[in-house]
Amino acid sequence: MKSQTKTIVPLILLGSVCVVFGLTLYAQTGSKSNGPVFTADNQLMRPANYREWIWVSSGLGMTYGPREQANSPAEPRFDNVFVTPEAYRAFMKTGKWPNKTMFVLEIRSSQSHGSINKDGHFQGDLVTIEAEVKDEGRFPEKWGFFPFRGSEQTARPAPPATTECQSCHSKNGAVDNTFVQFYPTLLEVARQKGTLRQVPPDSK
Numbered sequence: 001m002k003s004q005t006k007t008i009v010p011l012i013l014l015g016s017v018c019v020v021f022g023l024t025l026y027a028q029t030g031s032k033s034n035g036p037v038f039t040a041d042n043q044l045m046r047p048a049n050y051r052e053w054i055w056v057s058s059g060l061g062m063t064y065g066p067r068e069q070a071n072s073p074a075e076p077r078f079d080n081v082f083v084t085p086e087a088y089r090a091f092m093k094t095g096k097w098p099n100k101t102m103f104v105l106e107i108r109s110s111q112s113h114g115s116i117n118k119d120g121h122f123q124g125d126l127v128t129i130e131a132e133v134k135d136e137g138r139f140p141e142k143w144g145f146f147p148f149r150g151s152e153q154t155a156r157p158a159p160p161a162t163t164e165c166q167s168c169h170s171k172n173g174a175v176d177n178t179f180v181q182f183y184p185t186l187l188e189v190a191r192q193k194g195t196l197r198q199v200p201p202d203s204k
Contacts (some may be wrong), residue, residue, distance in 0.1 A: 034047075034049070034053065034084040034085060034086060034102070035084065035086070035100050035102065036100060036102050036131075036133045036135065038138075039154055042138075042156070042157065043154040043155060043156050044131055044133065044144075044146040044154065044155050044156075044157070045153065045154055046129070046148055046152070046153045046154065046155070047102070047104060047131070050082050050104040050106070050129070051082065051106075053082040053083060053084055053085060053088075053104070054082065054083050054084070054085055054088040055080065055081070055082055056081045056082070056083055056088075056183045056185070056186060057080075057081045057182055057183045057184065058078055058079060058080050058081070059078070059079040059182065060076055060077075060078055060079075060110065060121060061076025061077065061110075062079060062182075064168060064172075075109065075110045075111060075112060075121070075124075076110055076121070077107055077108065077109060077110060077127060078107070078108045078109075078110050078121075078123045079105060079106070079107055080105070080106040080107075080108065080123075081103060081104070081105055081106075081183070082103065082104045082106065083101065083102070083103050083104075084100075084101065084102045086098075086100075087100070087101035087102065091186060091189065092189055094193060094195075095175070095189055095190045095192070095193025095194065095195035095196075096175070096176060096193075096195055097134055097175070097176050097177075097178060098134075099134055099135065099136050099137075100133075100134065100135060101133070101134040102131060102132070102133050102134075103131065103132040103133075103178070104129055104130070104131050105129065105130045105131070105132070106126065106129050107126075107127040107128050107129065107130075108123045108124055108125065108126055108127055109123075109124035109125050109127055110122065110123060110124055111123075111124045128147070128148060128149070128150075129148050130145065130146065130147050130148065130165075131145070131146040131148070131155065132144070132145055132146075132165075132169070132177075132178070133146065134176075134177075139157070139160075140160070141160050141166060141170065141177075142177070143166070143169065143170075143177045144157040144158075144160075145157065145158045145165040145166060145169075146158070173197070174187070174190065174196055174197055174198075175190050175195050175196060175197065176195075180196070
């Protein structure tokens with residue numbers, strides 16, 4: 001009987017250690033699953049689970065250029081914007097985006113004819129995705145933009161000096177380089193927290 005007890009006790013202890021280790025590993029990996037992940041040469045890894053993040057807004061056929069240069073196809077594209085849950089929760093409390101905030105802009109085609117639809121547009125195939133990351137230690141401008149091409153799993157940061165994204169966001173972003181003016185639920189939060197920067201309606 002004593003020998004059985006001596007055998008059972010170590011097994012119980014080993015099982016407890018395994019459970020604790022498993023929970024610790026889960027917590028560590030889970031806490032890092034939504035943040036930006038970079039390769040050794042500063043490329044951003046494509047986030048596989050961005051559709052599990054917080055959806056903040058969608059747009060249809062939006063363009064930020066002059067009207068005469070705007071492309072208005074018969075089937076305009078949809079823009080869906082997602083942000084990491086951690087950043088969203090922080091914004092809801094403070095009206096500001098914390099370091100390591102990550103947005104994904106998902107661009108999809110639109111369709112007007114299909115199934116039972118008789119009018120309007122619904123979303124179609126994925127065209128591309130782009131990411132915006134706040135990393136104050138990595139980017140001099142604090143934010144970096146990453147266009148993913150096709151099915152590529154990594155993307156290089158767009159050069160700040162040449163990208164229109166950087167200049168447009170820094171000039172027209174209503175809150176910290178981001179277009180909160182187009183995110184209805186977050187816009188009200190920014191107003192309440194006093195973090196909203198007024199942008200002229202015709203600002204280019």
